[in-house]
Amino acid sequence: MKFWTVPLKPRDTPLAMAAEETMGSSAGPPELQLPTCSIQVTSEDGAMCIINPLFLAVHSDADWLGHSLPPCQTADAGRKALRPRNGLENLQEPGSTEEGETGLQELPKGAPRKGDVSSASRRRRLLLRSPAQSASVGPPDGPPSPEPPRPETHSPHRASWIEEAPEATAPAPCHPLKKSHSESSLLGDALLPVMELDSLSVSSVEDEAEAHTAAPATPSHRKRHSAVLTSKVLHRISAVGSALSGLLSAERRVSNRVQELAQEPGSYVGGLVQSYVAHVLQGGAARHTSSTEMLQEIRQTISNLKGYLCESSELQAGGEQGDTEEMDLGSVVEASLYKCLLKPLRDCVYAQLLDFHTQDGLQRRLHDHQATMRKQSLAELGVAAGVPDGPALERIQAKLGLLHQAYSPKKKETLLLKVCKMLYEAMNQGAGRAEPFGADDFLPVLIYTLVQGDVVPVQLDVEYMMELMDPGQLQGEGGYYLTTWFGALYHIGNYQPATMVTRHISIEAQRTIHQWQRRRTIHHREGYRRRSQDILYISFQEPFANQKAIPVPFHMTAASVCVACAEKYGIADPASYGLFLVMDSTSRLLSGDSCPQKLRAELLRSRGTSVCFVYKLKGRGELPATGAPALENQRSTYNDPA
């Protein structure tokens, strides 16, 4: 993968400089330095922008530079060319040269088409890796204000990239951006030694993991090469390119492999992924009785696939797997599965979540209580520390917007932690005290901040993360703050000034929380630690006949097991098959929402007998579990033995 960058002297117009670079000449028309129409980058406005190589390609053909147009026209021409950026995608195969990469096609304000997100984010990754990207073209319309990103028009990745630069608080992947921030070092950055590039870029493991499309992407990037690059630029490109090619790490190979498998309808994983995605998109999520149930089914699917992939040999085809790598493997697979499942499902899931909470009234309650709480004073809200001021609130809202747009629970978690950090900063500034703040101080400030914005999307986000995050991750810092956010939203949703001072938890609150608590506990203890014991052997048609090993976590429902069985046994008509529990020569049909592993564990404990699960045609005189026809979602006596 290769790309080129353009060095830029401070206060020179990048267009001129780009032209110099492009044409191998240093004769930029002096008029172009007029600031009014020039396109500038300043560290104040925080914009860091990249020349669109298409623009260069187009305009070098039109030799606009040679004609030394008045500067305004130049900028104007630039704007025209820039605007239909994505429309130009089809022009990007000029069949030009082989070498050299022109991946730096970012425009600060150009909005990619919605469907273009993946290629946009791919480009962004290139950007992130390159401190040499400082060659920058400001937006044509003056300095960009750090306005909150508008989700409809900005790709989330793009927005984060813009926003990240001025803050430079992000721990890992975005750090290289800081470099390009200083005007004075722009030129130097462009000439950074390759080694440094390398060291800066490898850190972005998360991006690596996301870069699953890299293999197919590379050729298409090559095609975008512009014919007008000088040999000097080409040289630099190939140096950078060779550094980048070293990044095809083991994680990436695993990630690629997962993506490949998921896209292959013939593979076990691909079949499951695709049928599941199709199922949910076709409204399969609506049949659930609660949002939690819906999300848990998705989480189960992820966990099942993850368990399967981590332990199957399918991933090992591509590479080495040491013992130490196993932890990494889990998180790489997890991230890849987010991409396979959650990326296509995100919008649908959110729509469903909103539906659920419109119906159960939570949305309205949040709105109402938010309005009430906004009117309260800080003292009434129990805030003792500093709170974010206007600009800080805006920045926080921008982050929350990004958080909302992201599909990966992990990415959301990162953003959530960033917001927490911003809150602590505001608290420290406001209070002017040196002692670190604990939960007594943090929670009220969080509540204050949340009610200043729109709490409903945050509620959906927190729920999404809570249920979809890797349960093993819930014990760490991310888990702690996620819990705190959940608590804050719970407090807002159930806010009742009159009963606020009561010592006792309402029965309803207690029940809700208890259920939730239990579920997470089970998830954590059983689902994660005992992964290898999750395998359930299922027979086909007759007990102990044609058994297959199916990964069935503790909380996987019989309905999900049936889906897996239908896949394994190649059943064309899954509706007429069911999962049966055979014990003491009786056979019971399990209801769709019962959990086979749970049943097995319970029966082992209570009776000490071994049981057999059989996947077979329904309606052969078996005893339904409840004595009544076992319907999907019907609670049976075997539903929850605990």
Place this chain on the structure above:
Amino acid sequence: AGGGGGRSFSFKVVLLGEGCVGKTSLVLRYCENKFNDKHITTLQASFLTKKLNIGGKRVNLAIWDTAGQERFHALGPIYYRDSNGAILVYDITDEDSFQKVKNWVKELRKMLGNEICLCIVGNKIDLEKERHVSVQEAETYAESVGAKHYHTSAKQNKGIEELFLDLCKRMIETAQVDERARGNGSSQSGTARRGVQIIDDEPQVQSSGGCCSSG
């Protein structure tokens, strides 16, 4: 069941107690061994971690602070879920805060049973002169509910190391008992082994309740 050296444990400990009893100072003192007078740190104290080595067993502690205000009482369960231990802090000069600890104990026992190791901590013993909760009352109460009682001063760094060390030892013990019980309880195959392969399309010979393949 493991009791050997080289084991590592991850425990979650939740800090409960009314606001202003010194939860935050206590845990900061432990994790940083710094008590705030003039010390400036960017570290926040809501969530802290600490690594320990106890007799060759590595312990990773994650300490979850909670908001102690009355209005947030209902949120307790989401914090103490999954906890291996709870530290219930009261201020020895504040009778009410001790009452509050009693409420927490009741709730924790009800929700989590005996799985959770409870520590009741009378903080601010540097203010012994203003004590309003009698030592005997507190210790008797702790014993009656199966909790251990500690006297600490975050300000003078008294009793804090002992508190956490003791708690860790108890949590290790509980975890090991739990493990053994589980090992006996489920008659099928013992430990989850790494690298057990799912044999995808090969028919299996064992019975469905049987153990992992011994390959």
